[in-house]
Amino acid sequence: MRVAIIGAGPSGLACALELQRQGVKPVIFERFHRTGHPVERVDVLLNLPWHPVKNQLAYLARRYHLQLHPLAPLHTIIMHSPGHRAVIRSRLGYLLYRGRSPLSIENQLAARLTCPVIFETIADPQALAREYDWVVVATGDSKATRQLGLWLEHSRIIIRGALVLGEFEPHTFHVFWDTRFAKHGYGYLAPFDAGRACLYLMVGGITPADMDDYWELFLESKKLHYPVVQTCEMEFHTGRATGHQLGNILLVGNSGGFFSNLFGLGLFPGVISGVLAARAILRGDNYERLIRPLIQRIEQLNELRCKLDKLDNRGLDRLVGILGMPGIKQLIYYSGLDVIPAIQAALTWFDRLTFRPPPAQPRHH
Ligand SMILES: Cc1cc2nc3c(=O)[nH]c(=O)nc-3n(C[C@H](O)[C@H](O)[C@H](O)COP(=O)(O)OP(=O)(O)OC[C@H]3O[C@@H](n4cnc5c(N)ncnc54)[C@H](O)[C@@H]3O)c2cc1C
Numbered sequence: 001m002r003v004a005i006i007g008a009g010p011s012g013l014a015c016a017l018e019l020q021r022q023g024v025k026p027v028i029f030e031r032f033h034r035t036g037h038p039v040e041r042v043d044v045l046l047n048l049p050w051h052p053v054k055n056q057l058a059y060l061a062r063r064y065h066l067q068l069h070p071l072a073p074l075h076t077i078i079m080h081s082p083g084h085r086a087v088i089r090s091r092l093g094y095l096l097y098r099g100r101s102p103l104s105i106e107n108q109l110a111a112r113l114t115c116p117v118i119f120e121t122i123a124d125p126q127a128l129a130r131e132y133d134w135v136v137v138a139t140g141d142s143k144a145t146r147q148l149g150l151w152l153e154h155s156r157i158i159i160r161g162a163l164v165l166g167e168f169e170p171h172t173f174h175v176f177w178d179t180r181f182a183k184h185g186y187g188y189l190a191p192f193d194a195g196r197a198c199l200y201l202m203v204g205g206i207t208p209a210d211m212d213d214y215w216e217l218f219l220e221s222k223k224l225h226y227p228v229v230q231t232c233e234m235e236f237h238t239g240r241a242t243g244h245q246l247g248n249i250l251l252v253g254n255s256g257g258f259f260s261n262l263f264g265l266g267l268f269p270g271v272i273s274g275v276l277a278a279r280a281i282l283r284g285d286n287y288e289r290l291i292r293p294l295i296q297r298i299e300q301l302n303e304l305r306c307k308l309d310k311l312d313n314r315g316l317d318r319l320v321g322i323l324g325m326p327g328i329k330q331l332i333y334y335s336g337l338d339v340i341p342a343i344q345a346a347l348t349w350f351d352r353l354t355f356r357p358p359p360a361q362p363r364h365h
Helices: 010-021 056-064 105-110 125-131 143-147 208-222 267-283 287-309 313-323 326-334 340-354
Strands: 003-006 027-029 041-046 072-080 085-098 134-137 151-165 172-176 186-191 196-204 228-241 249-251
Touching: 003 010, 003 125, 010 027, 010 105, 010 267, 041 072, 041 186, 041 196, 041 267, 056 085, 056 267, 072 313, 085 105, 085 313, 085 326, 125 134, 125 143, 125 249, 134 267, 151 208, 196 208, 196 228, 208 228, 228 287, 249 267, 267 287, 287 340, 313 326
Parallel strands: 003 027, 003 134, 072 172, 134 249
Antiparallel strands: 041 085, 072 085, 151 196, 151 228, 172 186, 186 196
């Protein structure tokens, strides 16, 4: 069986490893000259959104044979809204290395590959589909999905990132909400170690030219004046795939919409979709059926995102204030319950009671 995988990111590599494990050697095409994005960053794996999975790394190892080593466990999240700050301490998840480092998730996966990776090649799914039995699209974007007519756009986000130097707490992730510099997006600071961190800002509904102003305001208002080693900027399309297979082409990872708009969480569902695509190919299973629980959870998280989008700065302050209350923290982080539906319901109630628009003023002509 001849299988081509486009993209040597986590989802494509997870797919390749599962095929390899079952005796099929795929060919991987990667546009860069080596594995990993040139600008290193730290991604978080948050346990909470993927209930009932409590420890995502243990789950990936047990269920999908993917042994991944974190950069560090995540012990603390500090949420900043314009006027509040909430500190959450618990076993919250993991910090993971991304990029060219041998420690990165993509290089940990690539180290176990025995199949060829053809670097510096921008591959076209439809051309490969004529040559191979199966083509797995794992390009980390929605370009091919749009070309196949399977993409439903939600929004376009401009992302700016910087690798910064300073003094950081290695197990702590900071998230910043403020509609003045992030609109309905967010900023975050995630540490590589005690001396290096990555600082990101994600803003939807702006042009790349607007980003300078938003970035300045972000750094200024949060006093994030660190020496910058490297920067990057990218455009990301959020949305969903209306289908994940077209003939012999399967969509995995970001290309298949396997990420949640809620904090851009895509690593966990992305690698699972890669393994499930491999299993669908190997066993002749229905891919759409295999991924259905994953898609349902992503849709649930995206609904929560839509509710958060309605909050103004006053609402964000109240939300962060509530999330930091001891009883609420106990319920959300320590009870083991699936709190996502409860948070959603609370936001609907919150929205109705607190943020009703002022009554329209009568018009005087
Ligand atoms: C700034 C940022 C921060 C994020 N933070 C988090 C986080 O904290 N937690 C989380 O869970 N998720 C996070 N995500 C999302 C997560 O990184 C992605 O969901 C995950 O990387 C998806 O993996 P992938 O393999 O689908 O795509 P990618 O990791 O993007 O890999 C795609 C690969 O395909 C290659 N490629 C692209 N086009 C072609 C082509 N035509 N031919 C050949 N090769 C091609 C690329 O070079 C790349 O190597 C973040 C994303 C961004 C952009």
